[in-house]
Amino acid sequence: MAILTDLKARNIKPDSIALPHGGVTGLALHPSNKKGSGKWVLRFVSPDTGKRRNAGLGSYPEISIAEAAKTAMQMREKIEKGIDPLEEKIRSKAKLATPTFKAAAEALHTELLPGWKNEKHGQQWINTLTEYAFPLIGNLPLDKILPRHIADTLRPIWLEKAETASRLKQRLHAVMAWGWAHEYCQSNPVTVVNHLLPQQPGKSVRTKHHPAMPWKDIPAFIASHLNGAERYDVTRPMLEFLILTAARSGEVRGMKWSEVDWNNAIWTVPAERMKAKLIHRVPLSLRAIEILKKQQEIHEDLVFPSPRDQVELSDMAMTSFLRRVKAHSDTPGRVATAHGFRSSFRDWCSESGHSRDLAERSLAHQVENKVEAAYHRTDLLEQRRPLMQAWTDFLGRSESSSLI
Incomplete structure (x- = not known):
């Protein structure tokens, strides 16, 4: 096949058929909408996919016949080596655009x-x-x-x-x-x-454990710092409720009235608010119910809302209070934390001879042994109720109350 000449290329018309280059397989000049101009296209079979592809090499006469042929020959050499020139170009651009x-x-x-x-x-x-x-x-x-x-x-x-x-x-x-x-x-x-x-x-x-107050010191702490305040402070009843229920700070701070079953004295924490993402039921002692009754009418949704904005308190609320009253812990030089009261409760259970199983379930701890966990189908709610009341009695918070 004769090599395409400039004379023939300059006379290409919009309705003409594509003019093959003649010297490079697959290279042709395709007409555009103006006489004497066109677009260089190299047709080839991709060595990657086996599919036919079209590679644009620019416009004529801006790209001369010789320039188009040179570029097309270089691409043909890559194709023979198993390289798809279009994919290579894409990867090259992507490399230039590598993000920081x-x-x-x-x-x-x-x-x-x-x-x-x-x-x-x-x-x-x-x-x-x-x-x-x-x-x-x-x-x-x-x-x-x-x-x-x-x-x-x-x-x-x-x-x-x-x-x-x-x-x-x-x-x-x-x-x-x-x-x-x-x-x-x-x-x-x-x-x-x-x-x-x-x-x-x-x-x-x-691993650093949360500083915890020794369980024997908690009754005196409650009597000294959580009762008898001259003015109402939501942190005090909230912290006492946390101690009574051995719950986590976030569970108590986000507690809602819809979670309270007054008739059966049960607080049901929904799965989305639990660390293990499982529903946890807490049997409420008489004192815990009494605290809840005093919190009624303060907010229609939250049990312990912030006084100013009426929203859920931050995780610093109880921490700041404990620092302010200098609540001592079993860790020298460190103030007791809200989470540490869970450890205090667990120590009390062990040293008072209470069931390990009931103590762990009260803390909503998951059974690590998979075989043992498979046979645990109940949360032992009613068996835990006397335990939580005994904890309340130890804390000196056994005032009589009647359930709603």
Whole structure:
């Protein structure tokens, strides 16, 4: 086939058929809507998919016959080597557009956020990266991040804040795995970073328990700090209710009237507000019922609302109170925490000879042994009722009350 000439190309008309180049297989000049102009197209079979593809090489006469032929020949050479030139071009553009670590982290955070039920966790996830990772590697493209960069990010907190470092490492791994999945990087540098850092202390060594008030001291604490206040303070009845029920802070702070069964003296915490995401029923002692009665008419929905805004109190409400009254704990130099009263209750159960099973169920702890858990089909609510009343009696809170 004769090679296409400029004379023939300059005379191509809008209604003409495509003019083959003649020297490069698949290369042809396709007419445009103006006489003497057209578009260069190389037709080839993709070595990746086996399908026919069209590659545009520019317009004529801007791209001459010789230039089009040269480009087409280079593409043909790649095709013979098993490379699809169009896919190569796409990958090349993608590589140029490789996001920075910060951009990738924000994109992943946006994708993951709808799946997190806890908004606080979602905020903590990105805050950890913002504080520790972005200042060092935030502006680095994903494909430029090496294991040493990850190690440098983790090293300042690796030993001193081991738990935080562990969470940070998990989030770094998630971002880099996202980049690998999108072909922005060829590997995940987080997988080998441990070889560049010293060994952390074991989890059992670094675990810090919540400072707890010794159970023998709680009755005096309640008498001194939770009763007899001159003016109403929602924190006092809320903290006493927490101690009486051995519940978690968030469960009590978010407690709603719809969860209270007055007739049967039961507080049912819905699954979405429980740590284990399972419904938990709490038998209410006479004193617990008395506290609830005094809280009525304050808010139509929340049992312990904030006085000013009438919304759920923050997790600092009881913490601030305990610090203010300097509630002592079993940890030298540290104030007792609201969560620590659960430990106090558990110690009282053990030292007072109460059933381990009932104590664990009162705390809504899950049975770790899978075989044992399979045979536990009841929460032993009625068996737990005397236990919670005995706890109330020990605390000196056995005033008589009548149920509604």
